[in-house]
Amino acid sequence: MTASTSEVGGATAGDGVAAPRESVRHIALRTLGAAGRAIAQLASGLNTAVLAGLLLLCLALTALTSLVGVGLLIAPAPLRALHALAGRERDRLARRGPEVIAPPPPPTRLRLALADPATHRELRWLVRHSTLGLLLGLLGVTLPITAVRDTTFPLYWTFMPENTTATSLGIGHAHTWPDALAVALLGIGWIAIILGLTPGMARLQSAPGRRLLAAGPDVDLSLRVAELTATRAAALDAHATELRRIERSLHDGAQNRLVSVAVLLGAARRMVARDPAGADELLERAQSAAEQALAELRTVARGILPPVLADRGLAGALSGLAADCAVPCRIDVDVPERCAASVEATAYFIVAEALTNIAKHSGARHATITARGSGGRLVLRVEDDGQGGAGGPSQAFGSGGAEGGSGITGIRRRIAAHDGGLTLTSPPGGPTVLTVDLPRGA
Incomplete structure (x- = not known):
């Protein structure tokens, strides 16, 4: 299946100028949205990274004092704090992506807890998150401030005392308008770095947690x-x-x-x-x-089983759903290889249910459907700019808080049948984002 990107459900044919402009606008909005979500994720990761750094220091002091026997008396408390912080990180990652399945509870006895493989994995995560995660979190918080400071420098540089540092890097002094404009260009460079690198930084920050805090292959098969x-x-x-x-x-x-x-x-x-x-x-x-x-x-x-899946594949089937939706809908599908028929049918019905509820309840003016296939997984993302408020099992997707909807219940049931994952973000006022992760199957 080849990549497919199209705008349907409200766009008129033959609009050769408006369509590229609309596409550029959506690309820009999607890039800004991805950068904003990445910055928010880095900031939330900074919170747990600071706690991880403090806990790592505490564990180091406990290990040193254990040489004289005192640390053994207080060792259970830092270990409980480690398990609690790891659970908090799992919850944070689950709110922004697939759920991280926790291993079984650790043993209560100190000797067994120290020998537990899950504790070893949590300690490895603690070291990485308190170092690399802390650095990435600091960058995620300071980069936007730096970009705003340098980009807006021409607006206030004349009011600053002489010989004041001009750039956020701590070098250079602005004496003329060309100097101030050069600082503004540096700020634009910071913005480009934010748009291009922060999504990768967020993934890099969360990677140790997703790899080390999940139940390992050596845990109990129960x-x-x-x-x-x-x-x-x-x-x-x-x-x-x-x-x-x-x-x-x-x-x-x-x-x-x-x-x-x-x-x-x-x-x-x-x-x-x-x-x-x-x-x-x-x-x-x-x-x-x-x-x-x-x-x-x-x-x-x-x-x-919709025949359109066999005739046109997932991209064509989703394009047909978007074309029939009352809300203008943009499609972006990149699934190089066909998935199992049952997985494609599940993806089709999930999108159909989501679009139906968007049209009925959300009050949205635009919706976006994204499908990506790589690494043996199919990831669907349905987003609308409606009033938000969906999220409970009894609420319909895009419902704006209306009780009694069955949309999310049906979607969860279909996803669970394939051992997939679902993430729904729908703050009051929107936007509502539904992300589904499915195995592609044989």
Whole structure:
């Protein structure tokens, strides 16, 4: 499947000038949004990095005092703090990406806790996060301040005392307008660095936590067994729900139409001898009911496994969904290889449910669908600029807080059936961002 990027659901064909401008605008907004999220992630990581640095110092002092026996008495407290800080980091990472599955609780006895592989992994994370994570967090916080300070320097440099340092780097003095403009150019350079590097910095900061704080391959298999048991239950639940939906659609739609056809044909057969005109009218009604039943059967069949997935692939299927959405929707799909049919069908229905709820409840003016396939995973992202407030299991995606929606419940059930992950961010006032991580399958 090749990369596909298009704007549908509201864009007019033949608009050769507006389309590139619209595309550039969305690229710029997406870049700014990614940089803003990265800065927020780096700032939140700075919080745990500072705590990690203090805890690392405490552990070092405990280890030194253990040589004389005093540290052994206070060692359990820093270890509990380590486990608590690691849990806090897992929660932070889960709010901004796939969930980090925690290992089983560590042993309570000091000797066993020190020998526990999970404790060793948490100590390795502590060292890396208190050094590299702290540095990246500081950069994530200071870079925006530096960029604002240097970019706006021409606005206030004349009010500063003479021989005051001009740049945020601590070098140079501004004596003329060209000097002030040179400082502003440096600020623009900082902005370019922020837009280009902060997303990678955020990933680099979170990488040790995702790798070291997750349950390792050497943990008790009971954790994975419990997870797979829950996944199988979710898959069976999703299957039963889908069967009930199909049965309800057939019973309430096509079956009633076919019963109507049978009744009309019987009445027409009895009337054909004595009232040919009336029989002909009944036959026309029977034909119309049969056509409606056929259309409803096709709709049910498409709901089981959309033929568009086999004909056009995931990119074409998602483009079709966006074209039918009442809210203008932009599509960006880059999935080089086909996924398993069940995974593509799940992705299709997730996007369909999300777009339906966006159109019904969000009040959004624009939506964006992004699909990326790499490393054996399929990542979907559906974003709208609506009023936000979605997030509970009983709330519909894009609902703006309306109770009683079933959108998120159905999406969670489908994702759990594939052992995937879901992240929903929907602050009041928006935007609402739904991120789904699925295995691509064989």
